Amino acid sequence: MYSDKVMDHFENPRNVGEIENASGIGTVGNAKCGDIMRIYLDIDDDGIIRDCKFKTFGCGAAVATSSMATELVKGKSIEEAMKVTNKAVMEALDGLPPVKVHCSLLAEEAIHAALWDYAQKKGIHIEGLVQPKSDIHEEESGEEY
Amino acid sequence: MYSDKVMDHFENPRNVGEIENASGIGTVGNAKCGDIMRIYLDIDDDGIIRDCKFKTFGCGAAVATSSMATELVKGKSIEEAMKVTNKAVMEALDGLPPVKVHCSLLAEEAIHAALWDYAQKKGIHIEGLVQPKSDIHEEESGEEY
Amino acid sequence: MGEFIYLDNAATTKTAPEAVEAMLPYFTDFYGNPSSIYSLGASARKAVAETREQIASTLGAKSSEIYFTGGGSESDNWALVATAEAYAGKGKHMITSAIEHHAILHTCQYLEQRGYEVTYIDVDENGILKLDELEAAIRPDTILISVMFANNEIGTIQPIREIGALARKHNVLFHTDAVQAYAHLPIRVDEMNIDMLSASGHKFHGPKGTGFLYIRTGVKIRSFLHGGQQERGRRAGTENVPGIIGLGRAAQLAFSHMEERSRKEEELRDYLMERIGKEIPYCRLNGDARRRLSNNVNFSFRFIEGESLLISLDRKGICASSGSACTSGSLDPSHVLLAIGLPHEIAHGSLRLTVSWENTMEEMDRTVEAVKEIVERLRNMSPLYEDFIKSEEGGKKRGKNYV
């Protein structure tokens, strides 16, 4: 079902974790749909992404695309990071099954959401970036259990 | 499907053949339905069935019931022969599959038809005997082939 | 069962030992559900996918157009019922032939009860569909033409290419019940304009309870078996993995040896036809002499009845049939033999011998001798024959040139 690359990134995900005092944090997805991704960015004064970490609730493809997305943006400038599309993530993973393409879209969105957060904090404008849909966390109903 | 008795009477039918100048001949059945039985009776002056022969076009059960019916009436008086019912034929054959019960009825009818023929020729009345349905021979359409 | 001579290959075939061999690991080793996520299921999934690919290639189809089923009857029911439902908006009229298998005819009757209308096209005396009647029957509300590729009783092969062309010309879907033809004859769905095609595994030395339906991309088709998402959501039920693998292996063998098997079967068939036709009087070959399945021999013997012929053959170890196997036990003579114009009493006396490439010439000789002996014995017991002979002797000279 999954390529070897996907399996590798699922089993040995790169950059799992949090960044304290991150420059930007973005959370996208919806627990109801079974996918939530959160990206932490550490961006230096030159606008270079020094570090990038993620946390993901989701399927194998969700984990692997998150991992690959962090790898692809790390060390890049904001402008370069903006060019990391879902297609780029998929290609880097040697493809995804059709039903899993949305995971790569989610990874792209998560990067954008973290950049948006950074731009908001800094009060800057990033070319081509639009406001992400509001983050959706675990639903409150979860507390019943 | 068939009992051993049926198979025996099918494979080694008793009394196959014709009787020249028979006292009575009865043919019943319908080629369209796949069964025709013809019974020849040789009845002596005391009303005893001296000989009985048959010819049958039909399935295994049709052949076996014809054969058994001739065995059962042979040597009997007309009155006794009238008591050879289809049930008696079936029992003597250790039973028939449900779809084949009609064959035993046909055998009973064939005996009756032959007796009717005898009674007609002799101008006598046989207690309990009714006129058989008219004999149905090979249909004329058969000639096309 | 070495003492048997098996001549009922149109009813069912011996499963090829290679097919059984291929199935075995999927019972006890790779038994995982192909729809599952783990590797044990993946081996089954892969094997099924490869078989689908292979089956598709035998028809010149795409693998996404092959749906595995539980047999020929299910494929036929599916094709008709689901097409009727999916295209009810266009119309409720269907066309089929008078000599289809009951899996088609009884499904048509079922649809008639549900408000559909079905036209049954006649065949000629050799069982070939009357194309002009077919074309004349097409109406604006006709949604499907279903005509069998080859008949199971008399072996007649239909002009499928021409029927497909007519269907295409009038923009009507075309389904063919190829249960007797698939893996016996070359079939190309594109060249023949076939939109749907039914096949059954056990008719070509695959396992019983397996089959497939080919459905051309673009045909609106609903599910027939509703439930899980198997077969891309079209046919519910846990995949019969061993069965599918066995069907695939049998098809592979059949296609790679098709020419030599056909040649062998034709030789056996022609020998039977020739000897029986010559050596037994008052018989008639049913079905087209040339456009005929390579394995099919069907004769009517006048004055005798089929069942007693079959039982007698069985006592000599010869397995044959009279009419289609499904209706044996019924008292009605075959609708196919009646449709080609045989009178009832002649239709009753018919014998179908269907060979396989595994039969031998020696078996054919034994069979001819047995048939001759039995037909003679039964005729001597037959009041119809008695009447006939007496009328002959009486100089009426009727029926002499029976064949």
Added chain:
Amino acid sequence: MGEFIYLDNAATTKTAPEAVEAMLPYFTDFYGNPSSIYSLGASARKAVAETREQIASTLGAKSSEIYFTGGGSESDNWALVATAEAYAGKGKHMITSAIEHHAILHTCQYLEQRGYEVTYIDVDENGILKLDELEAAIRPDTILISVMFANNEIGTIQPIREIGALARKHNVLFHTDAVQAYAHLPIRVDEMNIDMLSASGHKFHGPKGTGFLYIRTGVKIRSFLHGGQQERGRRAGTENVPGIIGLGRAAQLAFSHMEERSRKEEELRDYLMERIGKEIPYCRLNGDARRRLSNNVNFSFRFIEGESLLISLDRKGICASSGSACTSGSLDPSHVLLAIGLPHEIAHGSLRLTVSWENTMEEMDRTVEAVKEIVERLRNMSPLYEDFIKSEEGGKKRGKNYV
């Protein structure tokens, strides 16, 4: 495949070697069509008749009430569609449960499109049907109640006897999808007032692509597969003789060892439930703790998603599933888990482990260790868990007593 731990026996089982052994002669020796007249067919016919008798006796039914099919889905489709058609004169309303298998639910949807009305009765938080709602739903035009014997996902066993009694009281037919229960639990159709019952061979170590439908004498039932006269004219298609024999042998084994197998499975099940429940925080056992199939374990693990759990288990050689196998690959969480009241994101994180008597305690230990390790790993990767822990640290103390 000795390196695997197979814990997906509710999806499909390994075919018993004894069943395969029993099937083999019917592929290549006694391959004759059971409907044929010759002795080769008679051996097949006899074997099928004996199996029918044997299966009937396991239910306290008559052999004429057992109809062999191509699997559980076909049995379910048949029961519903044919009853709907046969009893349309009485009414067009049916009742089922919200947690049926898709073979029932999707067939109901199909019937809804055809003008029938279906009421879906709720279950409680353990998956047990609400009997009062069921009784309240019965109307004068209700023709069928169909409730599964035991659920395939959460293992809950329904109060079948009570449902049967209600159906009888209101003179409504009662069908039960016993695919997960047959040959696992004792079932008596008379005592339980069951009018129709579906079973599937591959759920009890029989072959895939086999099953049966029990239909009580007197129930008006139409064919679902139209065609030949097989199964007393009720189910067309050449009988899958090897499949029927394999199903019969597997049932025989299951029934003669039912008690010891159940005991063994319960031991394995209870051990898994106990250890997982105790050793993994924030988990929830789904399904009724007592009225439960002996082979079923189903947990939801908060903060993680099922597919990644399954893949990780697979990498450790453990075959398990999440929701029903048929819908894996779909993104919707299981309708069963939602019906028992789980919120979507909890339902996403569920794991079904279904044991067989062939599993070992040592395998259970390895499984628990693997699940623990993986759940921890995935939670450490989960933003939901991160938020939860932070809110805990923030003193909000929510969700602590999750189980």
